[in-house]
Amino acid sequence: MAERSFATEVLKLRHGAGTTFTGEGILAVTKALLQSGVAYVGGYQGAPISHLVDVLSDAREVLDELGIYFEASASEATAAAMLAASVHYPLRGAVTFKSTVGLNVASDALANLASGGVTGGALVILGEDYGEGSSIMQERSHAFAMKSQMWLLDPRPDVAAIVDAVEAGFELSEASNTPVLLELRLRSCHLHGSFTAKDNVRPPMTVGDAVENPRRDLSRIVLPPASFLHEREKVTERWPAAVRFIRERRLNEVFGAGAADVGIIVQGGLYNTLNRALELLGCSDAFGRTRIPLYVMNVTYPVVDAEILEFCADKRAVLMVEEGQPDYLEQNLHAILRRAGASAALHGKDFLPVAGEYTAAAVTRGLRTFLDKYLPVAIDGEPTLLLPAEDPRSPFAKRVEPNTVHARPPGLCTGCPERPIFSALKLAERETGEHHVSADIGCHLFSINEPFNLGATTMGYGLGSAGASALNSTNAGRRPIAIMGDGGFWHNGLTSGVGNAVFNKNDQLLVVVDNAYSAATGGQDVLSSQADNPHRSTKHPIEQAARGVGVKWTKTVTNTYQVGELRDLFVDALTSTEPGPKVVVAQSECQLNRQRRVRPQTNQAIKDGKRVVRQRFGVDADTCTGDHACIRVSGCPSLTIKSNPDPMRTHPVATVLDSCVGCGVCGENAHAASLCPSFYRTDVVYNETWWDRTLAKFRSWWISLLSRPVERRAAKFEAA
Numbered sequence: 001m002a003e004r005s006f007a008t009e010v011l012k013l014r015h016g017a018g019t020t021f022t023g024e025g026i027l028a029v030t031k032a033l034l035q036s037g038v039a040y041v042g043g044y045q046g047a048p049i050s051h052l053v054d055v056l057s058d059a060r061e062v063l064d065e066l067g068i069y070f071e072a073s074a075s076e077a078t079a080a081a082m083l084a085a086s087v088h089y090p091l092r093g094a095v096t097f098k099s100t101v102g103l104n105v106a107s108d109a110l111a112n113l114a115s116g117g118v119t120g121g122a123l124v125i126l127g128e129d130y131g132e133g134s135s136i137m138q139e140r141s142h143a144f145a146m147k148s149q150m151w152l153l154d155p156r157p158d159v160a161a162i163v164d165a166v167e168a169g170f171e172l173s174e175a176s177n178t179p180v181l182l183e184l185r186l187r188s189c190h191l192h193g194s195f196t197a198k199d200n201v202r203p204p205m206t207v208g209d210a211v212e213n214p215r216r217d218l219s220r221i222v223l224p225p226a227s228f229l230h231e232r233e234k235v236t237e238r239w240p241a242a243v244r245f246i247r248e249r250r251l252n253e254v255f256g257a258g259a260a261d262v263g264i265i266v267q268g269g270l271y272n273t274l275n276r277a278l279e280l281l282g283c284s285d286a287f288g289r290t291r292i293p294l295y296v297m298n299v300t301y302p303v304v305d306a307e308i309l310e311f312c313a314d315k316r317a318v319l320m321v322e323e324g325q326p327d328y329l330e331q332n333l334h335a336i337l338r339r340a341g342a343s344a345a346l347h348g349k350d351f352l353p354v355a356g357e358y359t360a361a362a363v364t365r366g367l368r369t370f371l372d373k374y375l376p377v378a379i380d381g382e383p384t385l386l387l388p389a390e391d392p393r394s395p396f397a398k399r400v401e402p403n404t405v406h407a408r409p410p411g412l413c414t415g416c417p418e419r420p421i422f423s424a425l426k427l428a429e430r431e432t433g434e435h436h437v438s439a440d441i442g443c444h445l446f447s448i449n450e451p452f453n454l455g456a457t458t459m460g461y462g463l464g465s466a467g468a469s470a471l472n473s474t475n476a477g478r479r480p481i482a483i484m485g486d487g488g489f490w491h492n493g494l495t496s497g498v499g500n501a502v503f504n505k506n507d508q509l510l511v512v513v514d515n516a517y518s519a520a521t522g523g524q525d526v527l528s529s530q531a532d533n534p535h536r537s538t539k540h541p542i543e544q545a546a547r548g549v550g551v552k553w554t555k556t557v558t559n560t561y562q563v564g565e566l567r568d569l570f571v572d573a574l575t576s577t578e579p580g581p582k583v584v585v586a587q588s589e590c591q592l593n594r595q596r597r598v599r600p601q602t603n604q605a606i607k608d609g610k611r612v613v614r615q616r617f618g619v620d621a622d623t624c625t626g627d628h629a630c631i632r633v634s635g636c637p638s639l640t641i642k643s644n645p646d647p648m649r650t651h652p653v654a655t656v657l658d659s660c661v662g663c664g665v666c667g668e669n670a671h672a673a674s675l676c677p678s679f680y681r682t683d684v685v686y687n688e689t690w691w692d693r694t695l696a697k698f699r700s701w702w703i704s705l706l707s708r709p710v711e712r713r714a715a716k717f718e719a720a
Helices: 009-014 027-035 050-058 060-066 078-080 099-116 142-150 161-178 186-190 207-210 225-247 268-280 305-312 328-338 359-376 419-432 443-448 486-503 542-546 565-576 591-607 665-672 691-719
Strands: 018-023 042-043 069-072 092-096 122-128 151-153 181-183 192-196 253-255 264-266 296-299 300-302 315-321 345-347 436-437 481-485 509-515 552-558 582-585 612-619 637-644 652-657 679-686
Touching: 009 018, 009 027, 009 050, 009 060, 018 027, 027 050, 027 161, 027 186, 027 192, 027 328, 042 050, 042 078, 050 060, 050 069, 050 186, 060 069, 078 092, 078 099, 078 300, 092 099, 099 122, 099 142, 099 192, 099 225, 122 186, 142 151, 142 300, 142 315, 151 161, 161 181, 161 192, 161 225, 181 186, 181 268, 186 582, 264 268, 264 305, 264 328, 264 345, 264 359, 268 296, 268 359, 296 305, 300 328, 315 359, 328 345, 419 509, 419 565, 436 443, 443 481, 481 486, 486 509, 509 542, 509 565, 542 552, 542 582, 552 565, 565 582, 565 665, 591 612, 665 679
Parallel strands: 042 069, 042 092, 092 122, 122 181, 151 181, 264 296, 264 315, 315 345, 436 481, 481 509, 509 582, 552 582
Antiparallel strands: 018 192, 151 300, 253 296, 612 652, 612 679, 637 652
C-alpha cells in the first residue's frame, strides 16, 4: 500500500502524438519510456524516485497492453542485473533506484554489464539525493560513471528536456553499446511541466520473444580473454562512438553565444539554479535569456573535448559550476584546456563552495565573485541574499536568538509501532545494563536521537546485524544488539546478517522491526506484508525465514504496543545461555499505512450513520507529578506539556494533543516503567445509540454520587 496512488495520473500515459502532456517529472519519465519502445523495466523502491516505481506499478495495465515486463526488484543489485537482458538481445531496458546508495549495492552487476557492453539500450535512472535535504551519505554518482565507463546524463530540470534525455539515452546506449546513467535530481523528479507527446511504441522484440529465441555471444561474457578486450573496446570504439553521437545530436547546449568574452560551464541539473543566480544579478531573465554565454553539460561523462575548446576559444575566463566534491569536471577541464594550450582562465571551487548543495545563495555569491573579477559591468542587480548576515535586510539575519529555538531532530510518527520497541529496550537495559547497538537504515534509525539514544553505527541497508558481527566475544558478559527493518531483512539482511551470524555462531540479539511494509520508502509491500497483493507474493513470515537459515532461538511479538511483554522478552534474549544468534521479530503495522486504510473507512462509516468508537488518551492534570518521565521514555509527538492548572504547583504537566491516534503506548509505557497513574483512555462515540446515551447518564450520575463526600470535605477545608 504505497503512500501515493497514481491511478488517475497514469491515464495520461495513453496520450498520442501531437497532444500536450502535462504532469510531474516522474510521470513524464514513464511516458518517455513508453515512447522509446522499452521492453522491460524494474527498480528498487527508494526516495527520491520511489514514486517512479509506484507510477510503473499503477500503470501495469498500460505496460501489459504494450507487452512490457515490469517488476519491483528485491534490491538495487537485482534491478541492475535485470539489464543483462540487453546484453545479447535488442531489448531496451530501464531500471531505477536511488543514487550512490543504490549504485553501491548495484556496482558489481553494473561493472560486469559495462564491461561486456549491451546490444539493446540499457538505461539506469538515478534519483540523485545530494545536499541538506538528503537522507544519505554525501557522495556523487559521477565516480561510478568514470569507474565503469558508463555515460552519465544530467539533463536540465525541465520536463521536455528530461523526456528528450530518456529517449536520447537509449539511442546513445545503442550507438556506443554502453549502459547509460540518467541522473535526476530531487527537484527534477517532482517538478511539473508539459511537452508534446508521441505515440507509445510496442517493443520490436518483447522479453517473450527473447525467451523463445535464445542468443549467445561468447565475446560479450566477462571472462578472460574477453574481459581484457572489453577494456580496449571501451577506449577505442565505445568512447569515440559516444562522443560522435553527443556532438551530432547536440545533447549539450549553448546559450548566449558571443554575448561576452567570459563564460560559464554548468552541469545540466544545476541550470535552473544558475539562471536564477544570473537573474538576481541582472544578467538573465526568468526565461533564460542570458547575457553571459553558457555551456550546459546535459552529458557530464564523457566530457567532449572539442566542445569545451570551441566554447572557451574566445573567452578570457570561464567558471565551472560543479556541485559536490571531488571536483571531477573541473580537473577534467583543466587537463583539456592546458593540453590544448588554451589561454582561458578556469575557475570553479576557488569561487564556489568546495562541497555541499549549490543553492541559489551559494551560486549567486560565487558568480558575483567571478563577475566582479572579470566582467563587473554585467552586474545589474544587488540581491539581498548577498548582504552580510548581520544586516537586518538579509534573509539570513537572525530573527531570534539561536538558543531560544530548540533543535527538533527527526523522529518517529505519532502512533508509530516502533516507538514502544525502543521504550521496551531502554526498560530492559535497566536490568541488563547498556549494550552496544548496531543500527540499520529505515525509520527505526530515528532511535539514535532523543529520547532513546540507541544505536552506535549504521553501515547500510540490511547491514545492522553485520555491523555488530565483529563485537562477538565468548568472554564478555554482554552481547551486542542489532536492529534491522523488514525491508532491510529482505533486501540483503537475511544472508549478510542472519545467515552470517548463524555460520559464525555469533551470539548477538537481532531485533527485526516488522511494520509490514517498506515503510521508509513510501509504504510499498515486501515479502512479509500481510496485505493481499494481486501482482506479488506476500505473507511470508520473517521468523520462518530466519529458522530456515539455522536460527534456533527466535520469537515473534505480534503487538509491539505491549511494552511490558516486549521488555521481558528482551531481558530473556539478553540473558539466555543458549548459544548462537537470537532473533526477535517485533511485528505491528506501520501507523501511517494503517491510518491511510482505516481513516477513510471510519469517516465513511460515520457519514453513513453507523456507530463508531474512537479511542483517545489523555493525562489527568491533578494526578500528573510533572516529572515528565513519560515523555522521556516515549518521545511521541502528541505527548507534550502544558501549564499546571494548580496555582500551588509551578512545574508544567504532561498533556496529549489532538493528533493522538489512540495507540495507547503512552499508558503502556507508564505502566511498564512504573510511572504515575495519570493516563486515562476516553472512548469517543459517533452516532451513539440509546444505550450509549443511557450508559453515559448513568456513569455521570454514579461519578457525581461518589464525589459528593469528597466535595463536602473540600468545602469544609475551604470554609476553615
